[in-house]
Every structure is written in structure tokens, then in C-alpha cells.
Amino acid sequence: MSTPTENVVAIDVGGTGIKGGRYDRSGSMQAEQQAATPAGSEAIVATIVEVARLLRTDRTQALGVVVPGVVDVEAGVARRAANLGWQDLALRAELSSELDLPVNLDHDVAAATLAESLYSNEDLLFVSLGTGVAAGHVVDGEVWRGATGRAGELGHICVVDGGERCGCGQHGCLEVYASATGIARRYVAAGGVVGLGSAEIAQRLNSDLIAAQVWAEAVNALATALATDVQIFDPACIVIGGGLAGARDLLLDPLTAALDRRLRWRSAPPIRLAALGVESGRRGAAELTWRMVDRPLVEQR
Amino acid sequence: MSTPTENVVAIDVGGTGIKGGRYDRSGSMQAEQQAATPAGSEAIVATIVEVARLLRTDRTQALGVVVPGVVDVEAGVARRAANLGWQDLALRAELSSELDLPVNLDHDVAAATLAESLYSNEDLLFVSLGTGVAAGHVVDGEVWRGATGRAGELGHICVVDGGERCGCGQHGCLEVYASATGIARRYVAAGGVVGLGSAEIAQRLNSDLIAAQVWAEAVNALATALATDVQIFDPACIVIGGGLAGARDLLLDPLTAALDRRLRWRSAPPIRLAALGVESGRRGAAELTWRMVDRPLVEQR
Structure with a gap:
């Protein structure tokens, strides 16, 4: 699963499916993984982690996850998603600690x-x-x-x-x-x-x-x-x-x-x-994640 | 009428009155002039010029004029103003040539x-x-x-x-x-x-x-x-x-x-x-005009 290219992993969490992809800097998808969305908040987090593990390489810079509902992007918290049955889920912190990667959490529609x-x-x-x-x-x-x-x-x-x-x-x-x-x-x-x-x-x-x-x-x-x-x-x-x-x-x-x-x-x-x-969610998630990765460079200019 | 301070002249053209002020860089008004709005496009332009001449000094950097109606800010053209009876008036070019000053034309509501x-x-x-x-x-x-x-x-x-x-x-x-x-x-x-x-x-x-x-x-x-x-x-x-x-x-x-x-x-x-x-129009016009004057400096940073 390794590749010489720097990449980000982007995952779009929907009510029925969880769609992941590995993207290079140009926005091209190098690999993809999909899973059905399980019932329950813990099972969903576990599935996101599994999809991310299958996609990540030693050159993966960060993970981007986009979800429906109300999202506090700055805090990295999924506030509410009726279809997914979660509330005030600190998704960014959980995934970051689980995968030891920087994580960008965002709205699926923004992506x-x-x-x-x-x-x-x-x-x-x-x-x-x-x-x-x-x-x-x-x-x-x-x-x-x-x-x-x-x-x-x-x-x-x-x-x-x-x-x-x-x-x-x-x-x-x-x-x-x-x-x-x-x-x-x-x-x-x-x-x-x-x-x-x-x-x-x-x-x-x-x-x-x-x-x-x-x-x-x-x-x-x-x-x-x-x-x-x-x-x-x-x-x-x-x-x-x-x-x-x-x-x-x-x-x-x-x-x-x-x-x-x-x-x-x-x-x-x-x-x-x-x-x-249906590609727009993870494609946008990848772009948002690259922007997070590159933000410090931009600020130094 | 001269002052040692760099300034801009800002004029708010309304349906009943034409209000002008001379502003320093901090946005403080140093002097003001008002006139009733005359009938007819030519008379209005002449009144704007007159108010501007009374306010300008040898340190005046630019003139800002804000008007109601439909304005093409980039082209510097007042497209339409029902109350003022004008249409497609190239106000920026006319005023700039009349006063030999850079002119910023904008919407009164934007200001x-x-x-x-x-x-x-x-x-x-x-x-x-x-x-x-x-x-x-x-x-x-x-x-x-x-x-x-x-x-x-x-x-x-x-x-x-x-x-x-x-x-x-x-x-x-x-x-x-x-x-x-x-x-x-x-x-x-x-x-x-x-x-x-x-x-x-x-x-x-x-x-x-x-x-x-x-x-x-x-x-x-x-x-x-x-x-x-x-x-x-x-x-x-x-x-x-x-x-x-x-x-x-x-x-x-x-x-x-x-x-x-x-x-x-x-x-x-x-x-x-x-x-x-009623101060907001010319106060905002002054700020927009300072931004026009300072824009090249910002871009050089």
C-alpha cells in the first residue's frame, strides 16, 4: 500500500455509505475504499478508522473527514447528525489520536x-x-x-x-x-x-x-x-x-x-x-485537507 | 483653505442635498460643505465640482463621490438614479478631468x-x-x-x-x-x-x-x-x-x-x-477613497 507521493486521505461519511479516497496534491484519487455505514456512533468511528487505515501510506500528511448535519469546524466536533445518531462527537480528536494524523473535520456540503x-x-x-x-x-x-x-x-x-x-x-x-x-x-x-x-x-x-x-x-x-x-x-x-x-x-x-x-x-x-x-464530498474533503496541511506555509509568505 | 495634512474629499450625492467633507487619514472630518441638489444632470455635476473645489487643498490625494441608484463601480459610471434623472453618466471621468484628481465613484449604501x-x-x-x-x-x-x-x-x-x-x-x-x-x-x-x-x-x-x-x-x-x-x-x-x-x-x-x-x-x-x-455616506466615501489611494502600497507589501 505504500506510494512515494505525498497524499491525504479523505472520507465522506453519509447516512448509507462511508466513502474514502487517497488523493495526491493535484487532487487525483490514487486509491479508494468504501464501507456501509453501520448503526451507532462508536461503530461509525471504528469504520472511519478502518477505511483510513486501508488507505493511508507512510507519506500520508493528514486525514479529512466530512459529515452531514451541524458541524463545529473550528472545534472539530460533529454537533448533530440525525441520520447518524450522534451528538457533540469530538470526531477530530478521536480520529487524530486513533490514527496519529492531523485531521480536518468539515461539512459534507461545504466540501x-x-x-x-x-x-x-x-x-x-x-x-x-x-x-x-x-x-x-x-x-x-x-x-x-x-x-x-x-x-x-x-x-x-x-x-x-x-x-x-x-x-x-x-x-x-x-x-x-x-x-x-x-x-x-x-x-x-x-x-x-x-x-x-x-x-x-x-x-x-x-x-x-x-x-x-x-x-x-x-x-x-x-x-x-x-x-x-x-x-x-x-x-x-x-x-x-x-x-x-x-x-x-x-x-x-x-x-x-x-x-x-x-x-x-x-x-x-x-x-x-x-x-x-457523489464524488464531490470526498474530492472537496481532500482539497480542504490539503489547504489545512499547507496553511502554515501560506502564513509564512 | 490649505492644511499641512494629507486628505481626501468625500461627497455624498442625495436626492435633496449634496454633502461634502474633507477627511484626514484617521477618518476625522476637517471641514464640510453642503449644497441643495439642483435639477438636471449637468447642474448636479457642476455642484459636485463646486463643493469639491471649496474643500480641496494642495494636499488632497483624491475625491470620493457616492451616489444612489445603480452604479458601475469598476467603470466609474452612474448607470441609473431615478431621483437624480441621470443615466449612464461617466461621473468618474468627468470629475477627474474637471478637478485633476483621482476619483473613486461608489454606491451610497456601500459607503x-x-x-x-x-x-x-x-x-x-x-x-x-x-x-x-x-x-x-x-x-x-x-x-x-x-x-x-x-x-x-x-x-x-x-x-x-x-x-x-x-x-x-x-x-x-x-x-x-x-x-x-x-x-x-x-x-x-x-x-x-x-x-x-x-x-x-x-x-x-x-x-x-x-x-x-x-x-x-x-x-x-x-x-x-x-x-x-x-x-x-x-x-x-x-x-x-x-x-x-x-x-x-x-x-x-x-x-x-x-x-x-x-x-x-x-x-x-x-x-x-x-x-x-446621515453622516455615514460621506464618512464611508472617505474610507473607500483612502483605500483607493493606499491600494498600490498594500499590493507592494
Whole structure:
């Protein structure tokens, strides 16, 4: 397993799988390992350690781990991740002591946002439409964190005044209307066929009025949110990822038209589909980890 | 009029007045001049030149001019300002040639945002509630411009889905509900007393149900917009300025409560009233101009 090249190991911890890769400085993946996500916090940590051990070499500089949920990047603590069942887990310290490596802990969406920006080499808004709605901005090549590290919560901005209650306790959140989960749930609630995913609902737009209605409401909600973000943040480009992006032109075409209709005094930035898919998390994690490794050099300049 | 100190002249061009000041490097004003804003583009330019001539000394390094409306900062062109009746005015080139000085042309709201941030020494969202709603962010001590220079248009985000039509052509814009002008107009439309300004309407909240209703709608719209901004941008602090800020606690108390109610999964940043009032425009213009003067030095470091 040894290689003469300096490398970092990057691991993307998701609700169903743990995906690891070994990356050189150029961002090329030299090796990969995957594992199913086990139940329970301790088992997950053990699996991350196992994947990291399989990938590391004697030239490994650091480990990067990205996780969903609420992450305190500075403290290296995974505050909360509903799918993974952990709370205030000092993941950075645990992994660092277990593996005797510097560890960078970060958000999976921050990593995916950075990876998509590296791919196209432009500042952007990245929106992931999956179980929930997550988003991030890249500004001058860096992920935008905000004053308290909680920027980019596009999923919980209000797009329907006094609208449906969201799991977060607020009302009318984008996530209620435009996540893949939200669309599937609202389709059934409106009387649609039980058991369809958002991709199947998208395929029925021409033959199923309930599907067409729920889809139009999702597009409408998403266009409102994107128009808001464009007017506040003014990103150069918008990238759509997550499961719902699988609908491709069925999403992109009406969304682009709806965004154009909403912005009356300026043109909309281009909207495109995410280029990297499920690779974006560990690819971005690798880049964030290289930046951590190289940061002291930058500061000495 | 001469002084031994290096200085810049800063001028804030508004719909009713043109306010100029001479500032030293510390940001202290050494002298000031004001003039009424005349009608017509040529007359305005002539007045700016006159104010600048009265203020400049042989140690004046540059002139900073801030204007409302749409400004192309890089090109130095005032694209559009409804109140001033100009369009695509190459103000930087005209003033620079007339006065033989380097000129920095910028947005009045960008300048006010920066000035408020210098005052409290923190990154913030500044929202000016006046004839319209204008806003800006300061990030790491710099005004956030966005990819196309149009960031911070909080006034035209949609806060009421399918709401009232705005002058910009969109529907449900914050500006319709929460500008001083919008409140006065909506109060009359709802059957209120004709001829009252937003400050007078605020004074009637306990005795006038129409005033209370319109005010509550304004607070509600503004809280929605601020909650959105907090979740997207995550500013450290929110500063409220403009004419409506004159209502002070009548605005700040219900707004703070409404913002807290909307943010269910995180705490709201503090909201305070603008500290500098009408001084913020030229004070910020002076700072932006010093930064232009000093930029080559910074780059040589």
C-alpha cells in the first residue's frame, strides 16, 4: 500500500455509505475504499478508522473527514447528525489520536460546494436537493462560512409566507417544498400514487396532474429561493446537485424559466447541474485537507 | 483653505442635498460643505465640482463621490438614479478631468455600510429603510460586492409569495412592505389618515388599528427578510438605518421579537440602530477613497 507521493486521505461519511479516497496534491484519487455505514456512533468511528487505515501510506500528511448535519469546524466536533445518531462527537480528536494524523473535520456540503467550484473554476452557489436542502457558496475560491459558521442554510429560508410547518420548527421553509423527500411526501399527501421517488414523479409530469402540481410548486419555491440568493449574494453561477438533480432538464428547464421571470431588473446567473455527483464530498474533503496541511506555509509568505 | 495634512474629499450625492467633507487619514472630518441638489444632470455635476473645489487643498490625494441608484463601480459610471434623472453618466471621468484628481465613484449604501462597520468594528448587514430599502454586507472589513457588483439587494427579495407588485416589476418585494414610503402608502390605501409619514404612523400604534396593522405587516416582512439573510449570509450583527430607524424602539422591539420567532434552530444576531445617521455616506466615501489611494502600497507589501 505504500506510494512515494505525498497524499491525504479523505472520507465522506453519509447516512448509507462511508466513502474514502487517497488523493495526491493535484487532487487525483490514487486509491479508494468504501464501507456501509453501520448503526451507532462508536461503530461509525471504528469504520472511519478502518477505511483510513486501508488507505493511508507512510507519506500520508493528514486525514479529512466530512459529515452531514451541524458541524463545529473550528472545534472539530460533529454537533448533530440525525441520520447518524450522534451528538457533540469530538470526531477530530478521536480520529487524530486513533490514527496519529492531523485531521480536518468539515461539512459534507461545504466540501461538495468547493469541489464543484474547483471543477468549473468559478465562484458559485451550490444547492443539494436530497433528503433535505443544503447549500453553500464559494467566494474567491473559499467556502463562505459566515460569522458563526452557519451560512448557506438556504433550505430553511421561508419561501411561502405562513406555509407548511418544517421539521426545523419554522414555517414555509424551502426544504418542505423542494427537497426530494418533500416532493415525494407532498405528492402522496395530495393523493398521488404511494411509493414513488422524486425521479419517478418527475417522469409523470405529462400524465399525472398531481405530479405536475407538486413539481410546479417545488420549482416555484426553488426559483423564489434562488432569486433571493441571487439578489443578496450575487453568485456568478448556480449549481444544482443531490438526488433531485437526476431529473435533469425536467428540473433545469422550468427552474431556469421561473428564475428569469422572478428577476425583473437584472439577468439571472447561469444554472447548471452538478458535475461531480457523489464524488464531490470526498474530492472537496481532500482539497480542504490539503489547504489545512499547507496553511502554515501560506502564513509564512 | 490649505492644511499641512494629507486628505481626501468625500461627497455624498442625495436626492435633496449634496454633502461634502474633507477627511484626514484617521477618518476625522476637517471641514464640510453642503449644497441643495439642483435639477438636471449637468447642474448636479457642476455642484459636485463646486463643493469639491471649496474643500480641496494642495494636499488632497483624491475625491470620493457616492451616489444612489445603480452604479458601475469598476467603470466609474452612474448607470441609473431615478431621483437624480441621470443615466449612464461617466461621473468618474468627468470629475477627474474637471478637478485633476483621482476619483473613486461608489454606491451610497456601500459607503454607509462600511462606515457603520468601522464604527462598531464588526462585520454586519446594514439595512437602510427609507424611500426604498437598500442593504449591504461587510465581510472581513470589506463591502461585499458579489459577482456582478449587485449584491445586497435585500429590498427586492420576495417576502410575500404572490404579494403586491413592486415598482421593479416583481411581486411581494420587501421594499413594498417595509420602506418608509411603502408604509405611508399602504397606510393610506388601507383607509388611514392622509399625509402622515412613517414616523407619525409609528406614533399611532396604540390608538389607530390601521396603523398597527400596516406596521405589523412591515415588521413581519422585514423579519422574514432578515431571517433569510441570517440563514444565507450569517452576519455577526444587523444594523438598521434610514428614515424608518427614527421610530427606534417602536421598530426595534417588535422586529427583534419577530426575528427570534422565525429562527427556530439558531439564535439571531443582535439588531441595533445605525449609529452615524446621515453622516455615514460621506464618512464611508472617505474610507473607500483612502483605500483607493493606499491600494498600490498594500499590493507592494
